């Protein structure tokens with residue numbers, strides 16, 4: 001029987017809960033994210049967005065509930081196993097090796113994701129393949145002209161672009177970005193948004209983002225997380241018009257933009 005059909009969501013979350021001690025931080029989240037969708041998770045500080053990311057990626061075990069990637073239950077899997085199944089994430093903080101070159105940062109990520117790291121001879125034989133793949137990614141993220149510089153000398157926006165390159169390097173089809181435009185100027189933000197749009201063509205994207213311009217410009221669907229519960233999911237215009245969302249978050253968040 002072919003259990004996986006085209007209607008299988010890229011990611012399905014069912015009644016997910018997470019407590020730290022007595023505090024229940026994620027309180028019964030249900031979410032289906034379709035293949036190829038760009039989905040933003042928004043909500044006030046402390047709502048549980050990063051915790052939700054950490055549950056999806058296997059960094060934290062849930063207290064109860066279920067997360068499935070392409071129809072496969074992720075229960076008990078380690079982050080690297082989930083990564084090999086096609087899910088790749090970036091972090092809020094920049095996560096690159098500053099002394100390695102830009103090229104080496106991407107190549108290292110390719111090595112890891114392709115599982116070449118255990119065999120030196122395998123590594124040598126795949127070397128040209130890896131170089132070509134790494135250069136193709138550098139081209140995609142507009143960093144080919146910075147290829148041989150130590151990553152630490154790149155501008156902040158370029159470092160975040162490199163981090164996106166590292167995130168997509170393994171060919172994952174579900175990309176999770178945690179605040180990809182945090183701390184950026186307007187022009188840097190526009191640059192990163194264009195880049196995200198380009199590199200996530202034909203992929204599924206889940207992002208946490210506080211900049212409502214980015215969210216409404218990029219997302220096909222938005223979910224609003226407040227105190228560990230999703231109070232609304234829908235198309236951007238539906239979410240924007242939802243009075244519950246206005247009251248709990250969006251009114252204040254949109255005002256803060258102006």
Ligand SMILES: Nc1ncnc2c1ncn2[C@@H]1O[C@H](COP(=O)(O)OP(=O)(O)OP(=O)(O)O)[C@@H](O)[C@H]1O
Pocket residue numbers: 020025043044045046047048049050051052
């Ligand atoms: N490992 C942990 N142990 C205990 N409490 C935690 C842990 N991780 C997160 N929390 C708590 O869970 C709540 C949600 O935190 P989380 O970082 O998920 O929120 P967030 O929506 O991502 O916030 P922000 O927008 O500020 O990044 C916070 O009250 C936080 O203190």
